[in-house]
Amino acid sequence: xxxxxxxxxxxxxxxxxxxxxxxxxxxxxxxxxxxxxxxxxxxxxxxxxxxxxxxxxxxxxxxxxxxxxxxxxxxxxxxxxxxxxxxxxxxxxxxxxxxxxxxxxxxxxxxxxxxxxxxxxxxxxxxxxxxxxxxxxxxxxxxxxxxxxxxxxxxxxxxxxxxxxxxxxxxxxxxxxxxxxxxxxxxxxxxxxxxxxxxxxxxxxxxxxxxxxx
Amino acid sequence: xxxxxxxxxxxxxxxxxxxxxxxxxxxxxxxxxxxxxxxxxxxxxxxxxxxxxxxxxxxxxxxxxxxxxxxxxxxxxxxxxxxxxxxxxxxxxxxxxxxxxxxxxxxxxxxxxxxxxxxxxxxxxxxxxxxxxxxxxxxxxxxxxxxxxxxxxxxxxxxxxxxxxxxxxxxxxxxxxxxxxxxxxxxxxxxxxxxxxxxxxxxxxxxxxxxxxx
Numbered sequence: 370x371x372x373x374x375x376x377x378x379x380x381x382x383x384x385x386x387x388x389x390x391x392x393x394x395x396x397x398x399x400x401x402x403x404x405x406x407x408x409x410x411x412x413x414x415x416x417x418x419x420x421x422x423x424x425x426x427x428x429x430x431x432x433x434x435x436x437x438x439x440x441x442x443x444x445x446x447x448x449x450x451x452x453x454x455x456x457x458x459x460x461x462x463x464x465x466x467x468x469x470x471x472x473x474x475x476x477x478x479x480x481x482x483x484x485x486x487x488x489x490x491x492x493x494x495x496x497x498x499x500x501x502x503x504x505x506x507x508x509x510x511x512x513x514x515x516x517x518x519x520x521x522x523x524x525x526x527x528x529x530x531x532x533x534x535x536x537x538x539x540x541x542x543x544x545x546x547x548x549x550x551x552x553x554x555x556x557x558x559x560x561x562x563x564x565x566x567x568x569x570x571x572x573x574x575x576x577x578x579x580x581x582x583x
Numbered sequence: 584x585x586x587x588x589x590x591x592x593x594x595x596x597x598x599x600x601x602x603x604x605x606x607x608x609x610x611x612x613x614x615x616x617x618x619x620x621x622x623x624x625x626x627x628x629x630x631x632x633x634x635x636x637x638x639x640x641x642x643x644x645x646x647x648x649x650x651x652x653x654x655x656x657x658x659x660x661x662x663x664x665x666x667x668x669x670x671x672x673x674x675x676x677x678x679x680x681x682x683x684x685x686x687x688x689x690x691x692x693x694x695x696x697x698x699x700x701x702x703x704x705x706x707x708x709x710x711x712x713x714x715x716x717x718x719x720x721x722x723x724x725x726x727x728x729x730x731x732x733x734x735x736x737x738x739x740x741x742x743x744x745x746x747x748x749x750x751x752x753x754x755x756x757x758x759x760x761x762x763x764x765x766x767x768x769x770x771x772x773x774x775x776x777x778x779x780x781x782x783x784x785x786x787x788x789x790x791x792x793x794x795x796x797x
Contacts, residue, residue, distance in 0.1 A: 370598050372738035375618030377585050382625045382733070384584050404589030410793050411596045411785070413731070415745055419788055426797045468786070475786045503717045507724045507767075511743070514728015517627070519596070522736065524586035529725070531629055542797065553721075571625070572682070572689045574633055579624050583640045583756065 373522075385521040386571065388528045388556075390564035391448040397558060401523050402450060405557065408519035409452070412512040416490050418468055420457035420505035421512060422549045424542055425450060431541065438537035439554070444528050448556030453542060454513055455549040456505040465490045502550075509552045520557055530554045587736075599735040600785065602742045602770075604778035605662040611772060615737050616664060619771065622733035623666070626726040630704050632682055634671035634719035635726060636763045638756055639664060645755065652751035653768070658742050662770030667756060668727055669763040670719040679704045716764075723766045734771055744768045 397405070409423045426432055429446070435453075436445040445451060457464065468490070469483050493499065513529055520527045531553055538544070538551035560567050573579070611619070623637045640646055643660070649667075650659040659665060671678065682704070683697050707713065727743055734741045745767055752758070752765035774781050787793070 370594055370738060371591050372595070373587055373591075373736045375615050375737060377587075378618050378733055378736050379621055379625075380584055381586070382622055382729070385625075385627075387627055401589050404592050406790070406794060407593055408596055408732075410787050410790065411593075411599070412728070413599075413601055413743055417786055419793065422793060422795060424795045424797055428797055431797055471788060472786050475784050500717075503714075503720070506717070507721055510721045510724035511728040511731070514626070514725040515596070515732050517725070518622075518729050518732040519592055522587045522592050523589060524584060529627055570689050572631055572686050573624050574685060576620070576624065579633065579636060580620060581636060581638045583638055583642055583645055 381521045381524075382518065383571070385517065385527070386567060386569070388444065388526040388560045388564060389566040390561040391444055391526065391556065391558045392561040393447045395449060395559035397449045397525060401525060404523065405516065405519055405525070408515050409512055412515040414508040414511065415504065416468070416493070418460065418464060418490070418508075420460060420464070421509050422455045422547075423512070424453040424455060426453060426542075434541050435533070435538065438541060439530065439533035442530065442532065444530070444556040445554070447558075448528070449558030450556070452516065452555045452557065453538065453551050454509045454553045454555070455544060456502070456509045456552045458502055458505075458548055458550050460494045460499075460501040460505065462491065462494065465494055506552050513553055513555060516555055525557055526560045527555050527557045530556070595735045595738075596732065597785070599731065599741070600781060600783070602658065602662075602740040602774045602778065603780040604775040605658055605740065605770065605772045606775040607661040609663060609773035611663045611739060615739060618737065619730065619733055619739070622729050623726050626729040628722040628725065629718065630682070630707070632674065632678060632704070632722075634674060634678070635723050636669045636761075637726070638667040638669060640667060640756075648755050649747070649752065652755060653744065653747035656744065656746065658744070658770040659768070661772075662742070663772030664770070666730065666769045666771065667752065667765050668723045668767045668769070669758060670716070670723045670766045672716055672719075672762055672764050674708045674713075674715040674719065676705065676708065679708055720766050727767055727769060730769055739771055740774045741769050741771045744770070
C-alpha cells in the first residue's frame with residue numbers, strides 16, 4: 370500500500386475549509402466522484418450496522434428546492450455535487466438480522482456462528498431507553514468526516530452544513546416512509562477564484578486548550 | 584498542494600479495519616503522531632465552536648484502569664497510542680464569547696465586526712430545548728472520522744470504540760468538573776501479525792442499499 374507523508378496529510382487538511390462559494394462551472398470527474406462515493410460506504414459504524422443512506426442530488430430542480438430549505442445558502446445549487454447524509458431513524462431487530470444475513474453472504478459464515486454477535490447487537494438495540502436516532506446520527510458524522518478528508522486528499526472542496534430544515538428535506542427527498550431522515554449535508558466541488566473565505570486564517574484553540582496528555 | 588490519486592485513497596481506506604489485536608511492540612513515530620494530533624484539531628465543527636477535548640493517554644496505569652472500564656478489550660493497553668475523544672457537555676454564552684475572542688486574536692478582526700455571527704451562534708446555543716450534549720457528540724464524531732482516515736493515509740491502524748463505561752472514564756480521567764465527558768475512544772498503532780480479523784472481508788451493504796441518486 371502506498372502511504373502518504375505526514376507533511377502531505379497536513380498540507381491537504383490545512384487546505385480544506387468550509388467553502389462559502391463554489392465555482393459552478395467546475396465539475397468533479399466521474400473517477401474522483403466514484404472514489405468519494407466509495408469513501409462514504411467504506412466508513413466504519415457501530416457493530417457495522419451502517420445506519421445510513423447517502424443521497425446524491427443532481428436534479429437541478431430538487432437542488433433549488435433544497436436551497437430554499439437551507440436558508441438560501443448558494444453552495445446547495447452551485448457546488449458540483451451534493452450529498453445529503455441520512456440516518457436510520459430507529460434500529461430494530463430486523464436491522465440486526467439484515468446485517469447478520471449480509472455477513473453470511475459476504476464472508477460465507479454460518480448464521481449460527483454469529484449468534485453471540487447477534488445477541489450483543491440486540492442487547493444494544495433493544496436496550497430500554499436507547500436513543501437510536503442520536504446513536505445513528507453520530508455514525509453518520511463519522512461518514513461526514515470520511516467524506517471531507519477523502520475529498521481534501523483529492524483536492525476537492527466541501528462544506529459541511531447543518532443549517533437546513535431537516536423536516537423539509539425529508540419531505541422534498543421523500544424520505545418520510547423510508548425510515549431515514551436527513552441529518553447533515555455536504556456540497557462538494559471546487560472553490561470559486563473569488564471566494565474570500567478561502568484565504569481566512571483557520572481559527573483553532575491552542576493545543577493546550579484542546580489536547581491533554583495523560 | 585500534492586493531491587493523491589483516487590486509487591491510492593481507496594486502497595488506504597480499504598486497508599483500514601477496526602483492529603482487534605495490536606502489536607504492543609510497534610510504536611507510532613513522533614513525526615506521524617504529531618500529524619495525527621494535528622488532524623484532530625484541524626477537524627471542522629459547527630460554527631467552529633470546537634466543542635471537544637482530545638485526551639492522549641500514555642500512562643500505563645491509567646490505560647490499565649480504562650481497559651477494565653472497557654470490557655477488558657485488549658486494544659486499550661496494547662495499542663501504541665490511545666485517544667479519548669471528549670465532548671463539551673453543554674454550550675453556553677461563554678463558549679460563544681470564547682470563540683469570538685479567539686477569532687479576533689487569530690484574524691485580527693474586531694469583535695464588533697462579528698456581532699452578526701455572534702447573534703447567530705447565540706440563537707443556536709440558547710435555543711429552547713437545544714440538545715447540546717448530542718450536538719457536541721456529533722461534532723466529536725467528525726473528529727473521529729478525521730482521525731481514522733488520517734491514520735489510514737499514514738498506514739497506521741486504529742479501532743473506533745464505543746464499548747466502554749463513559750461515567751467510569753470520566754471519573755478515571757478526572758473529567759467531572761471540567762465540563763467535558765468521554766464520548767468515543769480510538770486506540771492507534773499497528774496490527775499484530777496474527778490478527779485474524781485483518782483478513783476478513785469487509786461487510787458492506789450494496790450501493791443500491793446505501794446510495795441513492797436523485
